[in-house]
Amino acid sequence: MLAVTGLTACQEQTSGPENPPTAVQVEVAALADYAPAIRLTGEIRPRVESELSFRVAGRITERLVNVGDHVTADQVLARLDPQQQQATVTAAEAAVASAEAVLRQATSSYERQKALLARGFTTQREHDQAEEAYRTAQASRADARARLGTARDHLSDTVLRAGVAGVITARNAEMGQVVQTAQTVFSIAQDGPRDAVFNVNESIFTHELTDPAIALTLVSDPAVTTTGAVREVSPTVDRATGTVRAKVGLAQSPAAMTLGAAVIGEGRLEPRKLVAVPWSALSSGSGQPAVWIVDPQTKAVLLKPITIEGYETGKVFVREGLRPGEIVATGGTQFLRPNQVVAVAKGTAQ
Secondary structure (H helix, E strand, C coil), rough: HHHHHHHHHHHHCCCCCCCCCCCEEEEEEEEEEECCEEEEEEEEEEEEEEEEECCCCEEEEEEECCCCEEECCCCEEEEEEHHHHHHHHHHHHHHHHHHHHHHHHHHHHHHHHHHHHCCCCHHHHHHHHHHHHHHHHHHHHHHHHHHHHHHHHHHHHHHHCCCCCEEEEECCCCCCCCCCCCCCEEEEEECCCEEEEECCCCCHCCCCEECEEEEECCCCCCEEEEEEEEEEEECCCCCCCCCCEEEEEEECCCCCCCCEEEEEEEEEEECCCEEEEEHCCCEEECCCEEEEEECCCCCEEEECEEEEEECCEEEEEEEEEECCCCCCEEEEECCCCCCCEEEEECCCCC
């Protein structure tokens, strides 16, 4: 009897009103402007960079500049051993002298034959032979002079000049090295306009910029700034990095933005209308981003997967999975389960 009485007392203690629904804070999903700023780090590069090489093969006997040196257009950078080319010039000069001697003799003979033919003291055949010899001697002298010009050009090609004013950025040969024709010896960054070069994700190019002007800031000194515009975009994706190379032409080149200097480029994309929710609404379902949706009629919750476009301070912008007007739980979601009935906290959207 005592046991029955005790059991009845326990049942009375455990029975009572049902547990109240979990209170959650909610907010109505609404459209908002999404215009993210793009910030990338790049480096200053020359607009034009040339590779310099000798036009003839030979052994380098002099190297007169180093990487980083600024050179003028007519400055000598290196020399080859000119012995072979000088010998060719000497032989060509001798050939010209010989051709001129033959021409003088042929000219004298031709002039004499013309005078004799006019007085009838020679035959037409001898006159024609003298004229042919004269024409041949003229052609031989022209050929010899052309060969001499080529030989002198080859001799001058043993001296490598910059050709343009700029900064030496690479050196690929040393003293005593034998180089071949057109083998790169120096690389030179020409003076003039500069580019800021960035490696960017190709998805950026699917949206337009609000302003085509790109703000550029020197990493080592944020006080040094300038602007630029996208001048060139590579048509292919780099297989190693998966990025596209973009070149931004600098409107002005501050002295502090030297070649190789790191810069930050910043631009803002055109605003787009996307659904925005507070960051506190973000949850996870099956390892993917999701939010809890509250049914306005039944107050039951449903975990809905979403695709996130981007983040801003305090906000998450949703590309897919959420519609404007849906009620999203933003607080008290830690212990929710699908189809659970909740109570909307006071002071939040109903």
